[in-house]
Amino acid sequence: MTNSLRALALGAAAASSLFVVACGSDDSGSSSSQSSGGAPKAEAPAEGKQGGALQQLGAADVDYLDPGHTYYQGGYQVAYATHRGLYGFKPGTPEPQPDLAVAAPEIGADNKSITVKLRKGVKFAPPVNREITSKDVKYAFDRAFSVNVGGQYATAFFSSIEGAPKKLTKGVKSISGITTPDDQTLVFKLTSPEAPGVAAALVMPITMPVPEEYAKEFDAKSPSTYNKHVVASGPYMVANDAEGNLTGYKAGKSIKLVRNPNWDKATDFKPAYLDEINMKTNVADASVAAQQVLKGQGMALDTNPPAAELKLAVTQFKDQFVQVPSGGYRYFPLNTTIKPFDDLNVRKAVLAGFDREAALKARGGKFTGDIANHFLPPGFPGFEEAGGAEGAGVDFLANPRGDMAVAAKYMKAAGFKSGKYEGDEELLMIGATADPVKAQSEVAKAQLEKLGFKIKLRLVPQDAVYTEYCQVPKKKVAVCGGAGWFKDFQDPQSMLEPTFKGENITLDGGNNNLPQLDDPKIDAAMDKAATLQGEERLKAYGEIDKMIVEQAPAVPFVWDKQTNIWSKNVAGAANDYGVLLDFNFTSLK
Amino acid sequence: MGTYIFRRLIWTALLLFFVSALTFLIFNVLPTADPAKLRAGRNQTPETVAAIREQLNLDDPFLVRFFSYLGDLLFRFDFGTSVLNDEPVRPLIFEALPNTLMLVLGAAFVWFASGVVIGTISAVRRGTIIDRVAMTTALVAISAPVYWLGLVALYLFSSDLGVLGLFPAAGTYDAADGIFTNISSLFLPWLVLAAAFAAIYARLLRSNLLEVMSEDYIRTARAKGLKERRVIFRHGLRSAITPIITVLGLDIGILMGGAILTESVFGIPGIGRLSFDAINRNDIDIVQGTTLFLALGVCLMSLLVDVLYAFLDPRVRF
Numbered sequence: 017m018t019n020s021l022r023a024l025a026l027g028a029a030a031a032s033s034l035f036v037v038a039c040g041s042d043d044s045g046s047s048s049s050q051s052s053g054g055a056p057k058a059e060a061p062a063e064g065k066q067g068g069a070l071q072q073l074g075a076a077d078v079d080y081l082d083p084g085h086t087y088y089q090g091g092y093q094v095a096y097a098t099h100r101g102l103y104g105f106k107p108g109t110p111e112p113q114p115d116l117a118v119a120a121p122e123i124g125a126d127n128k129s130i131t132v133k134l135r136k137g138v139k140f141a142p143p144v145n146r147e148i149t150s151k152d153v154k155y156a157f158d159r160a161f162s163v164n165v166g167g168q169y170a171t172a173f174f175s176s177i178e179g180a181p182k183k184l185t186k187g188v189k190s191i192s193g194i195t196t197p198d199d200q201t202l203v204f205k206l207t208s209p210e211a212p213g214v215a216a217a218l219v220m221p222i223t224m225p226v227p228e229e230y231a232k233e234f235d236a237k238s239p240s241t242y243n244k245h246v247v248a249s250g251p252y253m254v255a256n257d258a259e260g261n262l263t264g265y266k267a268g269k270s271i272k273l274v275r276n277p278n279w280d281k282a283t284d285f286k287p288a289y290l291d292e293i294n295m296k297t298n299v300a301d302a303s304v305a306a307q308q309v310l311k312g313q314g315m316a317l318d319t320n321p322p323a324a325e326l327k328l329a330v331t332q333f334k335d336q337f338v339q340v341p342s343g344g345y346r347y348f349p350l351n352t353t354i355k356p357f358d359d360l361n362v363r364k365a366v367l368a369g370f371d372r373e374a375a376l377k378a379r380g381g382k383f384t385g386d387i388a389n390h391f392l393p394p395g396f397p398g399f400e401e402a403g404g405a406e407g408a409g410v411d412f413l414a415n416p417r418g419d420m421a422v423a424a425k426y427m428k429a430a431g432f433k434s435g436k437y438e439g440d441e442e443l444l445m446i447g448a449t450a451d452p453v454k455a456q457s458e459v460a461k462a463q464l465e466k467l468g469f470k471i472k473l474r475l476v477p478q479d480a481v482y483t484e485y486c487q488v489p490k491k492k493v494a495v496c497g498g499a500g501w502f503k504d505f506q507d508p509q510s511m512l513e514p515t516f517k518g519e520n521i522t523l524d525g526g527n528n529n530l531p532q533l534d535d536p537k538i539d540a541a542m543d544k545a546a547t548l549q550g551e552e553r554l555k556a557y558g559e560i561d562k563m564i565v566e567q568a569p570a571v572p573f574v575w576d577k578q579t580n581i582w583s584k585n586v587a588g589a590a591n592d593y594g595v596l597l598d599f600n601f602t603s604l605k
Numbered sequence: 606m607g608t609y610i611f612r613r614l615i616w617t618a619l620l621l622f623f624v625s626a627l628t629f630l631i632f633n634v635l636p637t638a639d640p641a642k643l644r645a646g647r648n649q650t651p652e653t654v655a656a657i658r659e660q661l662n663l664d665d666p667f668l669v670r671f672f673s674y675l676g677d678l679l680f681r682f683d684f685g686t687s688v689l690n691d692e693p694v695r696p697l698i699f700e701a702l703p704n705t706l707m708l709v710l711g712a713a714f715v716w717f718a719s720g721v722v723i724g725t726i727s728a729v730r731r732g733t734i735i736d737r738v739a740m741t742t743a744l745v746a747i748s749a750p751v752y753w754l755g756l757v758a759l760y761l762f763s764s765d766l767g768v769l770g771l772f773p774a775a776g777t778y779d780a781a782d783g784i785f786t787n788i789s790s791l792f793l794p795w796l797v798l799a800a801a802f803a804a805i806y807a808r809l810l811r812s813n814l815l816e817v818m819s820e821d822y823i824r825t826a827r828a829k830g831l832k833e834r835r836v837i838f839r840h841g842l843r844s845a846i847t848p849i850i851t852v853l854g855l856d857i858g859i860l861m862g863g864a865i866l867t868e869s870v871f872g873i874p875g876i877g878r879l880s881f882d883a884i885n886r887n888d889i890d891i892v893q894g895t896t897l898f899l900a901l902g903v904c905l906m907s908l909l910v911d912v913l914y915a916f917l918d919p920r921v922r923f
Contacts, residue, residue: 073776076882080690087646163656168646171653183652238660239691266700266781267692268882269874296776298874298882304759304775305872307766450885479887483642483649504648514648525642526649 064587064603069292072597073305074318077268077297081254082243083224084160087168089596090297090318092221097273097293097599098248099224102132102153102202105591106285107601110395110506112219112593113285116148116249121218127209127547132218134200139278141248143260144227148249149199152225154191159231160222162188164238169504172514173217178205188235212549216507219593225249230260251279251288251600271295273599289603309581310336314604316582316597323380329581330383336583340590341395342576344502344511345388346379348460349486349530349570351494356439357531361430363568365437368412369423370463372573378455379574388572389413391501391512392561395592398508401558408565413572423467436468445471446485447497448478457497460571464495473497488525489532496530500576506593508557509546516564517542531569538563610912617904624900625678625893629671632889639663640688640889661688674893684897685890687883694894697879703780705875708798708867709860711791716799717853720806725842727807728814740811743804755797755870762793776872791873798867802856806849813845820844847917854910855903862899 079088083095096104104115114120116138122131138148157174160167163184174180178193193205206214227247234242245260247253252273255264264272273293281288295318299305302317306325309315310333321329329337350357350366357363372387379385389407392398407413411422424435432438443464447457454475461471476485478498486496504510514520518534521527541563545556565572578595582588582602589601641657642649658664662673677683684694723743727736761767765774778790817823818841826836865877876895883891 077690087648163653163660166644166657169648171650172648183650184656186656239686241691243691267687267690267697268879269700269779269781296872298878299776299872301756301775301870301872304756304766304870308774308776312765477885477887479643483639522651524651526645526651526654528648 064287064289064601065605066289066603067291068289068604069294069314070290070316070586070599070602070604071314072293072295072316072318073299073309074295074297075299075302075305076318078271080243081246081262081265081271082165082240083221083246084156084165084167084226085240085243086221089594092594093318093596093599094254094271094273094295095221095224096250096594097252098246098250098254098276099221100138100148100249100284101219101221102134102223103219104286104600105219105593105598107589107591107598110592112506115285116153116223116225117218121215123211123215123549127211128206130204130206130211130215130218132202132204134202135283136200137280137283138249139280140225140227141253141276141278142256143258144230144247145278146227148225150196150202151199152227153202153223154194154196155188155228155231156224156226157194157222158190159188159226159235159240161185161191162235162240164188164235164240165242166239167222169220170222173220173504173510174214174222176206176208176210176214178207186238188232209547212553213507213509213546217505217510219505248276250276251281251284251286252276252293269296269298271297286600287603288600290599293599306581309583312583313585314583316580316586316588316602318596320380320384320579321581323383325581326380326383326579329579333581333584336586336588337579337581338588338590339577339579340592340595341393342385342502342578342595343393343396343506343592344500344576345391345393345572346385346456346500346574346576347388347391347570347572348375349496349499350568351492351531352534352567352569353489353532354443354492354494355441356430356437357494359430360568361426362437364410364412365423365426365430366464366467367568367571368415368426369418369420369467370571370573371418371459372416372571374417374463375456375459375571375573378459379452383577383579385574385576387416388575389416390561390565391515391572392508392557393511393575396503396508396511397506398511398554398557398561401554402561403558408562410565412568413565418463420466427467432468434468438468440470442470442472443494444492445473445495445497446481446493447473447475448481449475450478453478453481453498456573460495460497471495483525486530487527489521489523489527499530499570501528502576503593508554508561509542512557512560512564513542513546516569533564533567533569535563535567538567606912606915610908613908613911617901617908620904621897621900622675625675625897626671628893628896629674630667632893633670634667640887643887644688678897684894687888687891689886689888694890697891698876698894698898700781701874701876701879703784704778704873705861705864705868705877707778707780707784707788707791708794708864708873708875709857711795712798712802712864712867713853713857713860715795716802716806717849719799719803721810721842721846721849723803723807724810725814725837727811728818729837731811731815736811739807743807746800746804747808749800751797751801751866752870754800755794755867758793758797759870775870778871778873790871794867794871794873797870798860798864806852809852810845810849813848814841817841817845843917847914850913850917851910854906854913858903858906859899861902861906862895 078091080086083099100116102117103112118133118135134150159165160170161181179191195203231242234240244262253276254262255272255274256262303322306321309317350363390402392402427435461473464471481498485491485493501515514528516533518539521529521532541560548556580590580597585605587603587605589598591598641654644657645653686693723739727739730736762769762771763774764770772793773790826840865881868875868877880895
């Protein structure tokens, strides 16, 4: 028997937002209201001019065009314009919108099943041209668990589906726990009562349909070559030829999106005003590109502008940008397994004395984000429950510029009579060779040294910061100078569990619990919260956020904002999920 | 001559073998980041990383992987596949190559021509105001960082951001649209890339020419009653320019590996940009491919220069 949760919107996060609204409260954490500094809010334009071409200047290529493989902002931007997942987003509304689905997922009473009904009349783009069915979504899931495709989050968020492999398989295997009773129905059977969390994750590109009869030839190769033959289902498609080869994609250079001739506006909530989007993905100098965008016509930038151009946009081009919360936090994790950070009072002293404003300045200043004092970010479900902008109310995070008197108090409590750390050991900090991580690491080093620590800062390439050091416990990194965690979907579980649950510490590498916080009380609270829905869930995770802050496992220092800029004749829009420019809602003036 | 060229080609092949072995060793035995971990993404598990390692044959012994790489390179001209976006490296290099060729050859023409002209005039008019102005300007051009010079040039002369708006905007040249289409977009990059090289060549040539002009055979030529212009161009310059040709060949060869800064400032999708992005992303196969390409460029240009010597300098015989 299933318990219809249509009134609860999507999964846990969105569900609770709507529930709270229904109760007349206004603290649902709508992120569109969080834009600060007088910046324009991210709202869907009421009406846009039909037609025209937009050029987006970008410094980086997408990771993959294959929706089963992409796991990067740039890839998502294209994916959500060219595909219709089960759920999508629109600017100004944090709640997911049914896209290929007709309504919110129905969660079983035992929290162990999810049913999604699909829309009729949605077709694949050429060369497939047929109507999309539930089998196409099931195949999208099946293939994402294959090493050939290399789904990067399938095992992390969907491993509780019955029959889902624990590791990526050779070739594509059917997952027994995903069934398709008819062409418009998709059912997920879970091995544990985690349906709220899994339902919330159904906004991810893994739900974007893939036609098996067309893709299996490409997926049989390892790695899959579907990336060069992707079939669209959204308003736009990467330009292709009659056989489906992507002629509009030049790796590292450009992507050309054109209208999908099979897209039916009547089936979609997205207006898709533009006729064509040309993305340059090899623009080298961000400063030059940002100025070209602000002073030119019909252009947009794919990333945050550099500090000088950001200031220029905010002060002089006020109707040519939008800021949206990035939905994440940046932090300096303190390794709780290494002396002296295994002492709670020492960690509290670090947080107390740390000048977080200086760290924010190193990242570009106030236009790039707000100073964080806990982990769930503004606009995110659970933010208000975790204390909102005030935070958990602890004295060691009260002053964003740091308070040496409070730091001294905790150092003394840890046994250091001078009020500063007195040990001689050298602590390893890892930072990146490039700014802004380099700059923020240097600030962190200075902050720790003023408290008496001896820090050895090692700068390595950005990609290696995580994979080769901070995520590898045996490297004994005391402080990670370049850590951040950003949402995968709008649910607080995904923001706190991977990063602070003791159960998730993996000593062999790939460890996302960077401080290696292992607190049985926090783990138990997380286990309980994972089964909750609606407001209860948000309250539970808000409390967990506070519990984590009390353990001082890391210095939270910034909640990022994404700033999207465009030319004068462009009406840009961005949603809270993708945060980059939303091609589906952007138009020319 | 034929034997000499054959011998040099054998040496080039050997050199490329060592370069490929060295780059493979650097990027595979001492990698800054594990390709499997990069590909697995931030939610990786040890099992996923292990599956990808198996998929990419990263667990095979070093020598097996190296000879497999070499085999692919020699017999299929396959430079491997980008681990981060599944794109084969060879087409990436060959798509970027025309852009780099157009940039480098155009700039080389500018710097060689202007360097020779300025160097010759300075040497002939040694100590005059022309010489002083030329050499001071050369010093400034050498001292100006290319990146800075590029930005200044854009803010002064580009049509969208520049005060004067004389040249097309940055990012408007791509040989894929046609090698000679929109070639005016390369004027500014040519001038910027050529500036420092032209200055160095001018100073070098001036110095060589002054030395040559004091040689006995020049005095003999003058004593024979040859016109000064003939003495300078036929006897002096021909000798003084030979070392410049060597440097030119090597410079072009090195820049074939990418004029990273110029390509970056002007948004030219050349080999320099390709390798720079790959280095930033630890995309090992692309870095290896572009490194090999750079080595090949230097070797071939060096060979070409040595062959040219025989024509330029009658004393050289192979």
